[in-house]
Amino acid sequence: MTAFPTRRPAARRSRTAAVGAIAVAGALLLTACGDQTDGADGGDTGDKKTKGSEAPLFDQLPKEIQDKGVIKVGSDIAYAPVEFYDDKDQVAGIDPDLAEALGKQLGVEFEFANGTFDGLITGLNSGRHDIIMSAMTDTKERQEGKDGDKKVGDGADFVDYFRAGSSILVKKGNPEDIKSLDDLCGKTVALQRGTANEDLAKAQSEKCDKPIKVLAFEKDTEALLQVKQGRAVADINDFPVAAYNAKTSGGGKDFEVVGDQIDAAPYGIAVSKKNTELRDAIKAAVDAVIENGDYEKILEKWEVTNGAVDEATVNGGK
Incomplete structure (x- = not known):
């Protein structure tokens, strides 16, 4: 028995297991x-x-x-x-x-x-x-x-x-020295729109002296790209997803997870x-x-x- 034999339509762009090209919305069976x-x-x-x-x-x-x-x-x-x-x-x-x-x-x-x-x-x-x-x-x-x-x-x-709880994913080497949600105050964060992680970032921003600038995208791959290119200091992501991207993207050289899991649900x-x-x-x-x-x-x-x-x-x- 072969699971999931169907391929995506040719018009859809290739995507790697970690941070591939930005996904295009559309139906695919x-x-x-x-x-x-x-x-x-x-x-x-x-x-x-x-x-x-x-x-x-x-x-x-x-x-x-x-x-x-x-x-x-x-x-x-x-x-x-x-x-x-x-x-x-x-x-x-x-x-x-x-x-x-x-x-x-x-x-x-x-x-x-x-x-x-x-x-x-x-x-x-x-x-x-x-x-x-x-x-x-x-x-x-x-x-x-x-x-x-x-x-x-x-x-x-x-x-x-x-x-799964939320995790903070940053550039490899953690150049902004991010350790917790408090360290995101006054900084720019990327994440996927409509997720519990967006709610978490907004709730944290309300606690900050300087609010967090939240960049919300349809796809998490887009949020990861913002971090990789330096337009955001972190991506707030579900723990298994953050850990997987830290391990696989760029052969493990692009990202790292900092701090503990947040609010497991x-x-x-x-x-x-x-x-x-x-x-x-x-x-x-x-x-x-x-x-x-x-x-x-x-x-x-x-x-x-x-x-x-x-x-x-x-x-x-x-």
Whole structure:
């Protein structure tokens, strides 16, 4: 079984595993093998259902998804090592590997569609995606569809499967001697728009005598470029992503992580609040891969076992 065989359209620019070229938003379907529900000739819907029904958790899925044999996944595929395009233009990372393992339990395929991070929940609630897997931190605001006190959407339920805090990524050698959030006061910081890291930077800026200038971008690769070129002193990033970029970008010569993890919180698989049946099936599948050891193997592969959870939880974010 080959996971994610589909390549990106030729018009899309090449991207390395760490800091490749800036990603271009757009839809791209990438298939995660589940229970290998179609045969070599592609099969038909009836054949998918028959084979899918052999998976242990197939019957827990909503009838509509059983019939389609597919779960549509929204993701911003530019966030190594959680999800990214490798140097062969194949999708790779923690979430795609986890999706493949979940597919085996549920007996359906996971199809990833690439999009900008801050539009993913809108896509979920419009029906474009069935779920979101995109290193998305589970927060009360996202659960309730709020931006501060303002209602901005229907929100989502989250199946939490990993824990990660924020980290500060700076140029190799740390020329500005950044050690903590306090050292960012009065300086320019780059980060990805619509993330918990943007909220963290804004909250810190309010504590500063001199505010932080925040440069927010659609893609984290763009934020990293600002640091590399000296237009920002730091990128605030999720810990596994920051550590991965420090290790791989420029052969480990571009960046380094400074200070401790900040405010560790759960990553969640987002599901529409109207689709509790799918939410519960996803939770059961996550628990199953934790129990059978697939989950641990995936985290070991990507060297992020310090973010492991013992069981899936629903809406555990604060």
